[in-house]
Amino acid sequence: xxxxxxxxxxxxxALHALPDDERDAFERHLAHxxxxxxxxxxxxxxTARLGLAATVVPAPALRDRVLHRVTTVRQVPPGGGxxxxxxxxxxxxxxxxxxxxxxxxxxxxxxxxxAVWQYERAQDAGERAxxxxxxxxxxxxxxxxxxxxxxxxxxxxxxxxxxxxxxRQGRAVxxxxxxAEPPSGKVYQLWFDDHGTMRPAGLMDPGSTSQAVLMxxxxxxxxxxGITVEPAGGSKQPTSDxxxxxxxxx
Numbered sequence: 606x607x608x609x610x611x612x613x614x615x616x617x618x619a620l621h622a623l624p625d626d627e628r629d630a631f632e633r634h635l636a637h638x639x640x641x642x643x644x645x646x647x648x649x650x651x652t653a654r655l656g657l658a659a660t661v662v663p664a665p666a667l668r669d670r671v672l673h674r675v676t677t678v679r680q681v682p683p684g685g686g687x688x689x690x691x692x693x694x695x696x697x698x699x700x701x702x703x704x705x706x707x708x709x710x711x712x713x714x715x716x717x718x719x720a721v722w723q724y725e726r727a728q729d730a731g732e733r734a735x736x737x738x739x740x741x742x743x744x745x746x747x748x749x750x751x752x753x754x755x756x757x758x759x760x761x762x763x764x765x766x767x768x769x770x771x772x773r774q775g776r777a778v779x780x781x782x783x784x785a786e787p788p789s790g791k792v793y794q795l796w797f798d799d800h801g802t803m804r805p806a807g808l809m810d811p812g813s814t815s816q817a818v819l820m821x822x823x824x825x826x827x828x829x830x831g832i833t834v835e836p837a838g839g840s841k842q843p844t845s846d847x848x849x850x851x852x853x854x855x
Contacts, residue, residue, distance in 0.1 A: 615641050619648035621757075621765045621782040632757075649755075649769065649780065650748035744819040747771045747778045754854035760784065760832075761848060764814075768830055768851045775823040777806075779830065782815045787834055794835040795820055796843060797827035798850070806830070808839050829853055 611634040617623050618631050635641055747753060750771035757767040760781075767780040779795055787793055793809040795818065807821040809832075820830070831847040833840075 612638070612641060615644045616648050619645050621767070621780075646749055646753050646755075646769075649767075650745050740819055743776065744778055744817060747774055747776045747819070748817075750774055756851055756854040758849065758851050766832075766849060766851065768854065770824060770854055772824070775825065777820045777824050777830065779809075779818045779820060780816075781809065781818070784809075784814050786814065787811050790837055791834050792837050792839065793848075794833050794839050794843075796831040796833065796847075797822065797824065798829040798831055799826070800828050803831060803843050805839065805841065808835075811837075824853075827853065 611631055614623060614627065614631045618628065618635075623631060631641075635645065748769055750773065752773045753769055753771050755767055755769045757765060760766050762783075762785050764781065764783040764785065766782070766784075769778045769780065770776075777797075784793070792811045795806040795809065796803040797806045797820070798804075804822065804827070807818060809818055810816055829850055829852040831843070831851075832849040833843045833845045833847050835844055
């Protein structure tokens with residue numbers, strides 16, 4: 606596969622949509638291409654934000670606010686103005702990544718907004734909305750962090766999982782794709798592997814086969830991450846053998 610072809614695979618790789626041979630070729634390329642590494646992180650961040658969108662009917666006032674704001678946003682002038690020259694100076698791969706993030710925001714509005722809008726409609730849920738927003742911002746911040754490192758592994762039944770870690774932020778995100786639903790009354794639980802001691806790191810949504818999960822707690826020198834099947838609500842200690850173990854990215 607030609608190098609110019611590999612440069613075009615960043616989006617598909619971030620979505621875990623490449624066949625095995627192309628994924629292996631791209632990962633070899635990724636180890637030596639700073640531009641593709643950055644673009645892949647940005648696509649992964651955009652994908653995670655899209656995954657946080659909730660299909661709800663927005664409040665009627667939301668449409669009015671959006672239309673009002675549109676009238677106050679200055680458009681880029683036509684012709685060879687300064688703004689146009691600045692846009693042309695941006696490398697193509699950078700532009701694509703920015704468009705991906707913009708599409709994320711547009712999709713969230715089109716679907717009725719994220720969980721923040723859903724909570725905003727409930728009069729007694731202001732604090733929960735703020736927590737959900739902070740969690741979403743932290744998740745996106747980890748995925749887009751300049752020092753973010755990732756490791757992808759094949760899981761059972763053709764599923765895949767990607768662990769993204771920002772050492773500077775001390776946080777980790779787990780991206781799952783194509784996971785089978787857990788047995789009834791069970792849930793997938795994430796754990797930090799503290800060199801042989803498993804520390805709870807949050808639960809996955811049992812109703813979603815593909816999702817982005819901000820792991821609870823700091824990485825704090827953990828050697829890896831494990832996934833077990835636990836009773837609904839989770840456990841303080843693993844009650845089953847891990848269905849997956851991922852070491853921390855180098």
